[in-house]
Amino acid sequence: MNRLLRILLIFALPAVLPAGAQSAPNPVVQIRGEISRPGAYELRKGETLSSLILRAGGYADNAWLPGAVLLRKTERARQEEELAGIVKRLEAAVREDGPWEPQHDRMRRFADSVRHLAPSGRVPVRLSLVRLMIHSPQDLPLEDGDDLFLPSAPRTVRVLGALRDPGEYPASPGARLPEIVAAAGGFLPEADRDGTILLKADGTAGRLSEGWAAWNEALGRWELSLFRKNRPRIEAGDTLFVPRDPGRSGWTGGIEDYRRMLARILEIAGPGTLP
């Protein structure tokens, strides 16, 4: 009788219970790349980046921490919504342009391509030695399905967009935009030279060229670019994206807002996604 009951419990009960009542699969996180023991790990209660890295045996010798990529399902869902909002704004701009404007077709094509982009779900992370991360704000708690990838150290800068010869080019320390653009054959005539975007290896994007002066929103002041603090530096593993000049468009926020939007799309969808 006991045996019969046990068989019933094991096989029959899950079948008669509603789906939600069945036990869910254990949450899992994945760690890949330059790590001692890559693989899928069961997510423990209170698990953070540092504890996962420790469980996976620590960094491999080639691990390049600034390029670490953490992909997260919930972030991907949030980015999908954000991308949908951007598409709506683009479509509104296309409608305002009207078909008689010369840049209309280009903007429409651009809106179409953004509509089909898939968000990466990348969460910015800043890894360091594990003992320094513990209890620090960088030691993010992990979620079910998180995927942490540790690349090896890159040697090149990726150059994309309105250039004659886009591709990957060696990154020398202190490399400047003109040198890299020259290596890539120079700007195409339709390039928005002032709108060049630097996508850093950590997934953050911002405008590289800002003219002779730029407004610093955080400090509430204009700054001469020559004296700007924290000027962006081009380093190995970074991606340079030169957009096309949008021309006179109906973009309500103006050209600066348009450029910021491009940078955000790159952050969401990753390099190589924009036309």
Added chain:
Amino acid sequence: MRTLAALLACLSLLAVASASAGDAPFTFPSNSGLTGLLETPTARVMETNRYRVGVGMADPYRWYYGAIGIFPRIEAAGRVTEVGGVPGFSEFGGYGDTKDKAVDFKFQFLREGKYTPALALAVLDPHGTRIYSSQAIVASKQIFPFDFTLGLGNGRLGKRPLPSTGENFGLEIFTDPKEWWGDASLFGGIQFAPTERLALVAEYSPVAYHKQTTDPARDAHFREPVPSRLNFGLRWKPLRWAEIDLSWQRGEQFGVNLSVAFDIGKPILPIHDPPYREPAKARASPFEDRVTEALAGSGFRDVGVSFDGVTLRIEARNDRWFFPERAVEVILEILSGMEPARFEYLQIVLTEEGIPLLGFATTGHGLSGYGAGKIPGERFREFSRFTMELAEAPPLPVRHRRIVDWDLRPSFETFLNDPSGFFKYRLGASGQLRATPWRGGTLLLGLEGYPLNTVSTVNVPLSNPVRSDIVLYKKERIAMGRLLAEQVVRAPGPVFGRISAGYLEVMYAGVDAETAVPLFDGRILAGAGGSYLRKRDPDNPFRLRNDREYHTLFLNGRLNLPELDLMLDVKGGRFLAGDLGARFTVSKRVRGVVLSAWYSVTDTSNFTDPFNRGYHDKGIAVEIPIRLFLGRDSRTAYRIALSPWTRDAGQDLDRHRALFDQIGPNLPVRMPGHLDRKDPSGYTE
């Protein structure tokens, strides 16, 4: 010109809606301390809750100044301007060169925006002799590392000096905008700060020295126009808090300005109070005993604990923690480390001399969650309550009772601007011996010793001397400051009462009594008080002078605005010299430091001397917690006041302790909206 006034009013309104600040790094001091170029102000203001003190010199002038960023976009400065080569009092050599006191204010009514400059109204020396007075509208726009300034000012910065206003304030920009416009001249300059530590400045100053007929320097030094109206300077900050400015001014003089700047209330040593660790053997004791010992080990005295199986009641006198809310948190931390789930309700009452001042109530389950970090501070605060309306319950038997207490602290007092010497002082120590033999009762002996004492005067006491003869008392090297008995009572309501009798302060003895009622959780304090006094004999600490009796009678009110960390006080009634009127005090709290300024308006017709007639008593005071220097918490605070001692209008008794100040820190309205286990000053380890 009415249009201009309207425009100014509109711009003031705009300020409410304006956004982020962009003043850094151009918050350097001008010659006289207010943020500016060299002789002229900019539209920049100091960071809020930062202050600086300094000394500047550009012959023949020397400036001794202090400035403070007391509210967002408001800066205030006080200074003494000394003019070399012009004796202050020809008959008294000790005073040295002539000196003028002044205060300056700046209000940045429009913050710098992307396309708009910062705009500020600078009011320089608006009161009294107004030798260096001006009102200026000034704009500054930054393209880092350059900062461009253009302004328009009258008076010192305009075409002619402004007249004295005696005891009144002069603000022509508002009272007569047409005259201001007609008298105003342009000024401006450029600053270049390639790094946060270094800056160059070039300035056009409109000051026409040879036309400043009210300036004592004019006849001695400026009979002809100065060679140049262009000034140049170099500013260097060797440390974040220290600045050295070198300049070439008026085309004829080198200038030097040395200043230091600090955040108000930032401890010199980080405050670190290690948490209480219960000895292992104590864990076997009854729960009430464990709590009692833990509180006593954490700086509480007169500790009473009772537990009826449901409610844990704690009464404790906070002898260590400057902020009452921190004292409550310390108790909560102690209980969290024990067995918070054991009791359902918790009541904490903080007492002083046995008088309950502040109550706190919460639940055991809430405390368990908070202690384990499962409930954030703001959520925990939602089901906790600070209150002064304490249920009438028999007092708990207390342990670790402290009946006799004492303190000794260094003391430094200044006596400024006497004709026989501008800067006089006394440096020594003051000590108090207190006994609290019964609930609310205090016996107090205060002794003062000043081995270094230069206080003296050539002034004679005025017509009705209640303070103008204070030097007779302050010149003594050793004095019995107080010897008094005091009783504080608390009645339901609550209503507080105090009566003190004895030698109440260094000048007066007698009886002083007052009441205080907190209303709306302490948002308002209302009260009344009065005193019946005789003057003490300066030559004998126990003898009283028989020449006259004095009495005061006041209605007191305080509005607490914790949202702005402000207190507004009004004291109206009969002052010591019999003058009727009111004293208005504004106090600002910054991380435990209290900055106050007061101004009195009294009927001075009963004075027959010209010094008191029409005089308004005014002064500033700062209260500094000693914890800023100790590296640990302490309730002790120093109070330093700067106010003329040579006037008798608007004077009151110098009380050992006023009820408003005793109750004030414990008012529920001042308690934080969340508990975060951090020091309320924001600086802790």
